[in-house]
Amino acid sequence: MTTVYSSASDRDSAGRDDPDRVPSDSDQSGRLASGEHRFDQGEFDQGEFAVRSVVIHGYRRAYRMAGSGPVLLMIHGIGDSSSTWRAVMPALARDHTVIAPDLLGHGASAKPRGDYSVSGYANAMRDLLTVLDVDRVTVVGHSLGGGVAAQFAYEYPDRFERLVLMSTGGISRTLSPLLRLATAPGVDLAMPLLALPPARVGGRVIGEFLRFFGQGLGIDIDEILDVLGSLPDAPARQAIVRTLRASIDWHGQVITMLDRAYLMEGVPTLLIWGAKDAIIPVAHARRAQACLPGSRLELFEDAAHFPHHTDPQRFSDLLRQFVATTEAVRFTKQRWRELLVDGSPHSIPD
Secondary structure (H helix, E strand, O other), X not given: OEEEEEOOOOOOHHHHOOOOOOOOOOOOOOOOOOOOOOOOHHHHOOHHHOOEEEEEOOEEEEEXXXXXOOEEEEEOOOOOOHHHHOOOHHHHOOOOEEEEEOOOOOOOOOOOOOOOOHHHHHHHHHHHHHHOOOOOEEEEEEOHHHHHHHHHHHHOOOOEEEEEEEOOOXXXXXXXXXXXXXXXXXXXXXXHHHOOHHXXXXXXXXXXXXXXXXXXXXXXXXXXXXXXXXXXXXXXXXXXXXXXXXXXXXXXXXXXXXXXXXXXXXXXXXXXXXXOOOOOOHHHHHHHHHHOOOOEEEEEXXXXXXXXXXXXXXXXHHHHHHHHHOOOOOOOHHHHHHHHHHOOOOOOOO
C-alpha cells in the first residue's frame, strides 16, 4: 500500500585488502536477461549482473552494470553493497543502463585507510562514470547512498539528470540511537560478536517480537543481520566505522544537505520512504520535501528502511515511470550562478 505526496560475490581477498593495489579484472559485457525471474544471490553474481571492477587511484572499485538506455546510477547504503539491488536491477535493466557500484570500503571494493566522507564518495562516483565513459545519469541513493547522491548532484550539476533519494541520510541532525551507538569507540571490535550464531538467533527473536508489533526494526531485522554478517574481517569493519564517523557523531548527523537544497530548483526529485522506518524516520522525508523545490514524496506504508526490498515491483515501476515522465535537468554555468547569488537557503534547526 502506497501513499503519494507531491508539492512544496565476489567479495574476494582483493576487495578486502587494505592498501594492496590490485590489477583490474577483465571487463565482461552484460546484456539483460528477459523475463521477471527473481534472482537469488548466487544467480545475481553470475552472467550479466556479475561484479566487475576497475582500478582507480590504485584501488579496486567494484560495480555491476547491465542493460541499455537512460543511465541509472544506484548507490547503496552503509555496510551494504550493490547486491542490495538484486530484486530490482533485472527489471530496471530492461530499458535502462543500470550501474550499481560497491562504495569504497564496501562489498568487493578495496578497503584502504582513505577518504570515507560523503564528498569523497561523490568524487569516486564521478571518477567511475568517467572511466566507464558515461556522461550523465539519474542518480538514485539509499540511506548513506542518498547523501552521496545529493552531494554528487551538488558537486557535479552537469553530470546528473534527476535525483532519487530513498530513506536517505543527511537531512536532519537527529538520528536513530542505533546509528549514534555505531560511532562509539571500540565498536568495530564488538562487531564480530554480533555476527556469531547466538547473537543472530537472539537478534531474530527480538526482531520477530518487534515485527509482531509493527516496529520498523523488526521489519528490517533480516537486512540488518545480513549487513553485520557481511563484514568478514577487520579492514571491512574499520571501513564501515570510518564511514559512519565521517558524517555522524554521538549528537547525530554532522552534515545536512538541506542548506543547499534551494539549488535543486527545477530538478526532478523523487523521495521514497518506508512509513515504518526506525533508522531514518519518515519525518526526515517530510522535511526534505518541504525544502526541495517541487519534489515528490512516495511512502511505502508497509516498509521500513528498505522499501526496495519490501516491494521491489512497486519500486521498479515507480522509478521507471519517474524517468519516463520527467525531463532531464540541464544546468548552465549561468543558471548555477543565478541560484547561488539569488537563492536563499532554508533555516536548518537542530
